[in-house]
Amino acid sequence: MSGRTPAAPVATPRRLLMCRPQYFDVSYSINPWMDPGKPVDTTLALLQWEYLRDLYVRLGHTVELIEPLRGLPDMVFAANGATVVDGKVLGARFRHVERTAEGPAYLEWFLRHGYRDVLWPDAVNEGEGDYLVVGRKILAGTGFRTDPRSHAEAQEFFGLPVVGLQLVDPNFYHLDTALSVLAEDQVMYYPGAFSPGSLAVLRTMFPDAIEASESDAGVFGLNAFSDGYNVVLPQAAAGLIEALKARGFHPVGVDLAELLRAGGSVKCCTLELR
Template sequence: MPRHYVMCPPRYFSVDYAINPWMDPDVPVDPERALRQWTELRDTYRRLGHLVDEVEPQPGLPDMVFAANSGTVVDGRVLGAKFATRQRAAEAEHFRRWFVENGFREVTMPQETNEAEGDFTWTGHLLLAGTGFRTDPKAHAEAQEVLGVPVVSLRLVDPRYYHLDTALFVLSEAGDDRPAHIAYYPGAFSPGSRKALSRLFPDAVVADADDAACFGLNAISDGRNVVLPVEATALAEKVAAHGYEPVFVDVSELRKAGGGPKCCTMEIRK
């Protein structure tokens, strides 16, 4: 099925501060290369038959390229973001305006801190919700009330994997006659969360530390094609063995800010 994505060009991309372990303002960043990598990611989605809308970037908001953190959309209902860090706080209003201007009528801005699809992952039947570094656990209950879907809380324990989408992604969503299929890195999760994931998804693709370290779990799947970083060769072999088609992209410049394909991509589910 064609997917509908929202992205934001990295016109003002830079690493001027450090709000996650991947960011180092002393390491040079090439904004032109970042824009080329982002453009190739966007064009890859379009070649695969998906719709991509773009949000206008704003000066002074270098992380706005990571559109996944600014909204969660399920059945046309939108839960906006409330960022944990002051550096990104202003992004939420720009995305809220985009939703309103593009015809979304059920847009709720949260009371509790949540970084949207960074920590909220829709499986088709339930919402996996991460906490531990950015999203407040109280936001999980708020998401259930606003979106009207069941929520399963998962605790992240490794600061390198500060968002759920750096450690887990959905390969194929659940349907009436099939369960969801996911891939995840167990080392990013608390013992209880690992047990919950193994019970919920016994046939999951289990990634290793190398898969995670190159942001291989920050991937996008349309149920057939899996878009993931070029370095994630071992993970690509694993998902291919399950019948998926790996599609490689270079996100090395964007990774300097702690982002990969999924971070750059918000999905609209109507």
């Protein structure tokens, strides 16, 4: 421990963008979680997603919706659609051809809703899948999806320090599957997802962080959303739930098991409109 006492958790209302999983399916495989040979229950996925959306509203957040497009089964994972900081929108350019049309679809939503400081990126980045905002810094993942050259692009556009982190385990292919921001100075993460150098950076930056077990990380317990007090995460991550309670947070467990078939959970479904 660093000896510094973290600030008491305080909830702050957020504006969130989500996408109904109307066309959700696993018809291709671009991560280790996806198996097109296993049937998907779209009705169940929709019910689980609706519970998450309604939970956000009950917690005091504003949820806006983008219309899903036929043929884009992963569009439900709104976090990948862009990165929004100070009203500035960095669009997403996807690595895999199966998802490339999602980037323009999300960018069009922002333009239609009055956002004017918008950048279409030169380098591949997969939105808040790999860009996580902590206070006035951005943690930026790379290794499987986002091109490290995009980190400089994001820093120049947002005018905030960008800290690159190397992911090394393909099961945690986006930063938001391996690390979750709890508050402006607090995070939780799975050490096994990171290269030795990146793990050393995290331990230097966040000496009081919650380090997740392999089992909690394996049920996507780190793919969570925090408003500074309420932490919404997969209910199967029992160890993280207890660790969060011990730090004064209010963990709220949910079941998004059907969406996990595509390698996504709470945070993947949630894009914050800062």
